[in-house]
Amino acid sequence: MRLRYIELFHAVLSTGSLTGAANLLNISQPAASKALQQAENHLGFPLFGRVRGRLQPTQQALLMRHHIDRIMREMYDLQRLSANITRPESHPLRVTCTPTLAQTLVPDVIARLGKVYPDTSVELFTQHSAPMCESLMLRESDIGLTLQDMSHHGLVQQPLCGGNIMVIAPPGWWPDRDLARPLPIAALAGQPMIGITVQDAMGNMLQGHLAKVDPAPRAHVWVQTYQLACSLVARGGGLALVDPFTARCSREPLQMRPLKLQLDVTLRAVYRPDSPLNGVQTRFLDYVRELAQGLLANAGA
Amino acid sequence: MRLRYIELFHAVLSTGSLTGAANLLNISQPAASKALQQAENHLGFPLFGRVRGRLQPTQQALLMRHHIDRIMREMYDLQRLSANITRPESHPLRVTCTPTLAQTLVPDVIARLGKVYPDTSVELFTQHSAPMCESLMLRESDIGLTLQDMSHHGLVQQPLCGGNIMVIAPPGWWPDRDLARPLPIAALAGQPMIGITVQDAMGNMLQGHLAKVDPAPRAHVWVQTYQLACSLVARGGGLALVDPFTARCSREPLQMRPLKLQLDVTLRAVYRPDSPLNGVQTRFLDYVRELAQGLLANAGA
DNA sequence: ACCGCCCACAACCGCCGGTTATGCCCTCTG
DNA sequence: CAGAGGGCATAACCGGCGGTTGTGGGCGGT
Known part of the structure; x- marks a missing residue:
C-alpha cells in the first residue's frame, strides 16, 4: 500500500x-x-462505486477508513x-497555556519578562489540555501552563502554586468584613448561580461539588467560559464559582470569597523531561510563580 | 515526508x-x-551520524522514532x-481463542462440527486478549472465544456460559462426599498451593481474592499456565485455582471442587457487530455453548 | 436541448527510484 | 604493518512511475 x-x-x-x-x-x-x-488494482477490490458519474465509497472502503484516517x-x-x-534553540520561549490563564496571569508575566529579556521573542499559544499535550510532545511549544492535572507519559508537570476556588458575587452581596472568610459550600444552597459548563477537569469537579448541595443552587444561565460568568455575575445574575485567577483579574466590579475546599486548584507547569529548561525558561517560570502567588495572596486576604 | x-x-x-x-x-x-x-535533505537535519564508517542515530532521529514506529x-x-x-465469504469459519480453551473445549467443538459440515474448512488461532481483538478487527478471524471480559469498541461480546473457579487437588485430598460442595475461599488459608502468574484478567482476579486470605496460602511454585498447574497439583504439589475447563479436561488424576465465588468466570464469544453470523458460525457457537454447559454441569455436580 | 460537472482514457514526458561498478574509510587480523 | 573485509558514498545509467494536457462520454440541472 x-x-x-x-x-x-x-x-x-x-x-x-x-x-x-x-x-x-x-x-x-x-x-x-x-x-x-x-490503488484498486493493487488492493484487488474496488474502493468506490461509479454510480451516476459520481464516486461512492464501497463497504470495504469504509472498513478501511478508520485506519487510513489514523495514518494520515x-x-x-x-x-x-x-x-x-x-531548530534546537532558535525559539527560546514558546509557551502554551489554557485560555483562562492567557487572559489573566500570563500577559503580566510576559510583560515583566520582556523588561529583563528585551531581545527574547515569545510565542504564546492558548490550548486546552489535549492539544497542549500534543503541542508539547511535538515540540511546537516548550512550556505548558494549566490548572488541570495533565498526567501524561512523556511529560512532567511541576506544581507552581495552589489556590482556592473563588465564589464571585455582585458588589454588596456580602458584608465587607466577611470577604476574607471562606464560604462553606453548603452556603450555596438555594442561591441563584451562573452555571459553568466548561468541559474540563475543573468544570467537572465544580459540578460534582455543587451536585451535593441541597437544595441545589438555582442556575438559569449556563456559560462556557469563566470570563462570561464574571460578566453575568457583575450584572447581578447571581453567584458563580471560578478559578482564582479569573476572579482576581476580572475587570468587572465583583465581590469574591474563597470557597471552603482545601487547596483544590493548582497551577502547574508542564514540559518535556528531556532537555532541561534554559535560563529564560526558568526565569519565566519563576515569574509565573511569583505573580501567581501574589495574586492568590491578594485574593485570599 | x-x-x-x-x-x-x-x-x-x-x-x-x-x-x-x-x-x-x-x-x-x-x-x-x-x-x-x-530524507535528510528533505528534513533539513541529519538522521544519522557517520561515525567510523557506521551509522549512528542522531538525537533528533531518536525523537522521531516512536512516531515512525507507530506509522509502520x-x-x-x-x-x-x-x-x-x-475475501468476503471465502473462509466460513475462522476462530481465535485463548490457549486454555484451545486445549480443552474447542477441539471437541470442531470435531463435532466437522461431522455436520465435513466440507467446511476451519482455521483456529490461539491468541491472548489484545492480539485477539486485533485479529477480529482486522478480519483475520471472525469469532473469538475467551474467558475474559473483552470490552472493545467495535466488537460485541456474547456470554455463552458461566461457571465457577475450580480448586484442584491431588487425588484423595478431600473425602469424596465433599467434592460437590463449594469450597469457601477461607478454607485455602495456610494451604500449600501452586501460584498462577498468568497475566490476564482472571489471573489478576485470583491473585486479588487470594490476597485477602489469612494466613496466606503457601505457594512455593509459580507457573504461567493452568495446564502446568494441573500437572504439578497431580504430583502432590498442593492445591491450585484454575478455570473450570482446564480442570475438567485435564488428563491428570485430580480432585476438584468449585470455589465459593458466585459465577465469576464466563465463556464469551466475541465478534464484529457488522455482518451477522452465518449458518456455520451460529452452529459453531451453539456447539460451544452446549459442550461448555455439559462440561460445567459435570464439573459442578 | 444545452451547459456544466465529473470521471475515464490517450499520448507524452521528466524525474524519481532503482540498478551496477567503483572508491574510500575504518576495523580486524595474522 | 600490510592485507582483507565490511560499510558507506559516488558515479553513470535506465525504466517506469507520476505527473501533464487534451479529449470524450455519462449524468443532472436549467
Whole structure:
C-alpha cells in the first residue's frame, strides 16, 4: 500500500469527489483517476462505486477508513514534529497555556519578562489540555501552563502554586468584613448561580461539588467560559464559582470569597523531561510563580 | 515526508546498518544510501551520524522514532486488513481463542462440527486478549472465544456460559462426599498451593481474592499456565485455582471442587457487530455453548 | 436541448527510484 | 604493518512511475 493511495483515498473521502481530491493534493484530475485505479488494482477490490458519474465509497472502503484516517493523522503529527525538531534553540520561549490563564496571569508575566529579556521573542499559544499535550510532545511549544492535572507519559508537570476556588458575587452581596472568610459550600444552597459548563477537569469537579448541595443552587444561565460568568455575575445574575485567577483579574466590579475546599486548584507547569529548561525558561517560570502567588495572596486576604 | 523515507528509517534502526536495511527492503545498498540522503535533505537535519564508517542515530532521529514506529505498525495493520477484506465469504469459519480453551473445549467443538459440515474448512488461532481483538478487527478471524471480559469498541461480546473457579487437588485430598460442595475461599488459608502468574484478567482476579486470605496460602511454585498447574497439583504439589475447563479436561488424576465465588468466570464469544453470523458460525457457537454447559454441569455436580 | 460537472482514457514526458561498478574509510587480523 | 573485509558514498545509467494536457462520454440541472 503506497502512501500515495492512502492520501488519495483520504482526500476523496474528505472532499467527496475525485476532482476535489485532485485539487486538494495539487495534482490534475486524470492523475488522481489513474492513481485511484492503480490503488484498486493493487488492493484487488474496488474502493468506490461509479454510480451516476459520481464516486461512492464501497463497504470495504469504509472498513478501511478508520485506519487510513489514523495514518494520515500520524503522518501529520510526524510532519509537525520534524518541522519543530529542526531548530534546537532558535525559539527560546514558546509557551502554551489554557485560555483562562492567557487572559489573566500570563500577559503580566510576559510583560515583566520582556523588561529583563528585551531581545527574547515569545510565542504564546492558548490550548486546552489535549492539544497542549500534543503541542508539547511535538515540540511546537516548550512550556505548558494549566490548572488541570495533565498526567501524561512523556511529560512532567511541576506544581507552581495552589489556590482556592473563588465564589464571585455582585458588589454588596456580602458584608465587607466577611470577604476574607471562606464560604462553606453548603452556603450555596438555594442561591441563584451562573452555571459553568466548561468541559474540563475543573468544570467537572465544580459540578460534582455543587451536585451535593441541597437544595441545589438555582442556575438559569449556563456559560462556557469563566470570563462570561464574571460578566453575568457583575450584572447581578447571581453567584458563580471560578478559578482564582479569573476572579482576581476580572475587570468587572465583583465581590469574591474563597470557597471552603482545601487547596483544590493548582497551577502547574508542564514540559518535556528531556532537555532541561534554559535560563529564560526558568526565569519565566519563576515569574509565573511569583505573580501567581501574589495574586492568590491578594485574593485570599 | 515520503513513506519511502519512513520505511528506510525504520529499517535502518531495526537492522542497525544501511546495508541491512537495504536487504530488508529488497533494494540495493546505494539506493538506500541515496534515499537516506534525500530524507535528510528533505528534513533539513541529519538522521544519522557517520561515525567510523557506521551509522549512528542522531538525537533528533531518536525523537522521531516512536512516531515512525507507530506509522509502520499502522501500515502493517492496514496491510493485514486490506488483505483480509478481499475475501468476503471465502473462509466460513475462522476462530481465535485463548490457549486454555484451545486445549480443552474447542477441539471437541470442531470435531463435532466437522461431522455436520465435513466440507467446511476451519482455521483456529490461539491468541491472548489484545492480539485477539486485533485479529477480529482486522478480519483475520471472525469469532473469538475467551474467558475474559473483552470490552472493545467495535466488537460485541456474547456470554455463552458461566461457571465457577475450580480448586484442584491431588487425588484423595478431600473425602469424596465433599467434592460437590463449594469450597469457601477461607478454607485455602495456610494451604500449600501452586501460584498462577498468568497475566490476564482472571489471573489478576485470583491473585486479588487470594490476597485477602489469612494466613496466606503457601505457594512455593509459580507457573504461567493452568495446564502446568494441573500437572504439578497431580504430583502432590498442593492445591491450585484454575478455570473450570482446564480442570475438567485435564488428563491428570485430580480432585476438584468449585470455589465459593458466585459465577465469576464466563465463556464469551466475541465478534464484529457488522455482518451477522452465518449458518456455520451460529452452529459453531451453539456447539460451544452446549459442550461448555455439559462440561460445567459435570464439573459442578 | 444545452451547459456544466465529473470521471475515464490517450499520448507524452521528466524525474524519481532503482540498478551496477567503483572508491574510500575504518576495523580486524595474522 | 600490510592485507582483507565490511560499510558507506559516488558515479553513470535506465525504466517506469507520476505527473501533464487534451479529449470524450455519462449524468443532472436549467
